[in-house]
Amino acid sequence: MLRLNRLTLSSFRSFVEGSSIRFKDRGLVQVVGNGSGSGKTTLFHAIAEALGVCRVPATRLKSWFSDEPRQVELDLADDNGTLLTLHRGASPSLVVNGKDVPIQSLPAQLGVKSLDWITALTYRPQKT
Numbered sequence: 001m002l003r004l005n006r007l008t009l010s011s012f013r014s015f016v017e018g019s020s021i022r023f024k025d026r027g028l029v030q031v032v033g034n035g036s037g038s039g040k041t042t043l044f045h046a047i048a049e050a051l052g053v054c055r056v057p058a059t060r061l062k063s064w065f066s067d068e069p070r071q072v073e074l075d076l077a078d079d080n081g082t083l084l085t086l087h088r089g090a091s092p093s094l095v096v097n098g099k100d101v102p103i104q105s106l107p108a109q110l111g112v113k114s115l116d117w118i119t120a121l122t123y124r125p126q127k128t
Contacts, residue, residue: 005075050074
């Protein structure tokens with residue numbers, strides 16, 4: 001099973017300086033919604049951006065408060081100890097167990113044919 005290890009954002013929406021979130025447990029990650037503006041939606045957009053499936057225009061993902069290019073780094077790990085690091089920004093890259101591999105090989109590295117199924121899992125605000 002693939003799990004989130006770490007998400008690092010810089011110049012990404014409201015995250016101006018480098019901010020990192022560690023996902024320590026192997027269990028469920030739950031984000032409770034409200035209209036506080038604390039960045040919950042930004043986290044979903046960042047994960048989707050790292051995976052290359054974000055439907056939000058890049059101009060809406062860049063920080064409102066920084067002239068630096070947006071950067072997203074996502075670390076994923078599987079039960080076999082394989083570590084994948086996805087970097088999106090000025091120079092997109094994919095590192096698998098410390099070795100650079102073509103970012104186009106991401107679906108194969110994840111063991112799937114395409115990433116189309118992920119777009120169904122990305123955040124969509126619910127009307128109440």
